[in-house]
Amino acid sequence: MPNRLVLEICVESVDHAVAAERGGAHRIELCTDLSSGGITPSAALMQTARHRVRIPIHVLIRPRAGNFCYSDLELEIMRNDVRAAKQLGMDGVVLGILQENDRIDVERTKALVELAHPLSVTFHRAFDASHNLETSLEEVIQTGASRLLTSAGQPRATDGLQTLARLVQAARERILIMPCGGINSDNVLHIIRTTSAREVHSSAGASNPNSTGNGGGTSGGNDEAGSGLQSVPFEQKVAQLVSRLRDMSQDEHVH
Numbered sequence: 001m002p003n004r005l006v007l008e009i010c011v012e013s014v015d016h017a018v019a020a021e022r023g024g025a026h027r028i029e030l031c032t033d034l035s036s037g038g039i040t041p042s043a044a045l046m047q048t049a050r051h052r053v054r055i056p057i058h059v060l061i062r063p064r065a066g067n068f069c070y071s072d073l074e075l076e077i078m079r080n081d082v083r084a085a086k087q088l089g090m091d092g093v094v095l096g097i098l099q100e101n102d103r104i105d106v107e108r109t110k111a112l113v114e115l116a117h118p119l120s121v122t123f124h125r126a127f128d129a130s131h132n133l134e135t136s137l138e139e140v141i142q143t144g145a146s147r148l149l150t151s152a153g154q155p156r157a158t159d160g161l162q163t164l165a166r167l168v169q170a171a172r173e174r175i176l177i178m179p180c181g182g183i184n185s186d187n188v189l190h191i192i193r194t195t196s197a198r199e200v201h202s203s204a205g206a207s208n209p210n211s212t213g214n215g216g217g218t219s220g221g222n223d224e225a226g227s228g229l230q231s232v233p234f235e236q237k238v239a240q241l242v243s244r245l246r247d248m249s250q251d252e253h254v255h
Contacts, residue, residue, distance in 0.1 A: 005198060005200070006026045007245055008178065009023075009029070010034065012030075012031055012032045017030065018052050019238065023234075023236070023239040027057070029058050029059075030090075041060070056091035057089075059094065060124070061095040070097055082115050083115070096123045097126065098130060102130050113144040123145040125151065128154075133153055134166075134167075137175075140175065141171075141175050147175060149178050155182070157195075164197065165194055177195070185240035188200060205234065
């Protein structure tokens with residue numbers, strides 16, 4: 001696993017993508033409709049973002065808001081969106097499918113992971129809606145996804161720190177656990193120290209903390225509300241997060 005601490009910022013506009021890069025974010029998760037938990041962005045948004053930022057972009061593959069049980073037609077849309085993401089130069093995709101009994105749909109998710117290859121795949125917060133987090137972790141690993149976005153089934157990462165720590169330990173470097181939900185510059189170091197996670201996900205205040213969605217960006221509970229933030233304060237929020245992570249990484253090297 002990489003030694004540095006990685007910050008992924010979820011955005012739903014090119015303006016915020018550019019601001020996130022300026023603020024020092026290491027990676028972007030691109031989606032639209034964050035208020036519902038995020039859905040797949042248009043091809044035009046993917047293309048424009050790719051032209052405007054150099055850092056890696058992972059795109060959310062979620063055809064609609066709501067649950068994570070998808071029909072055959074919805075699955076066809078997801079396959080086409082994965083192909084579009086590859087063609088448009090995305091670096092990864094963010095997705096997840098559940099069965100009707102809230103178990104991880106290993107077979108269908110694995111097929112999407114294989115279709116996405118060689119792009120990196122993050123299994124998103126559908127995980128948090130699954131029936132048993134410990135069992136679901138093993139099932140997500142079976143899909144071949146390379147990371148798991150989770151708040152341990154809670155609205156905010158700080159509400160599930162002990163469970164997140166257990167998940168990180170149980171993953172044993174087979175998959176990367178990326179905490180999310182309400183992560184900001186005030187709590188990010190406590191979250192990392194408690195969980196031993198090496199990557200974190202935040203919308204830096206661009207999502208609604210009252211959102212009930214569980215998509216890749218969801219953030220259902222990131223730091224402050226207000227999707228109409230101007231790019232300068234958004235950039236500053238990202239920069240504050242990056243600064244905290246940089247200071248912690250430097251402390252680790254010292255010790």
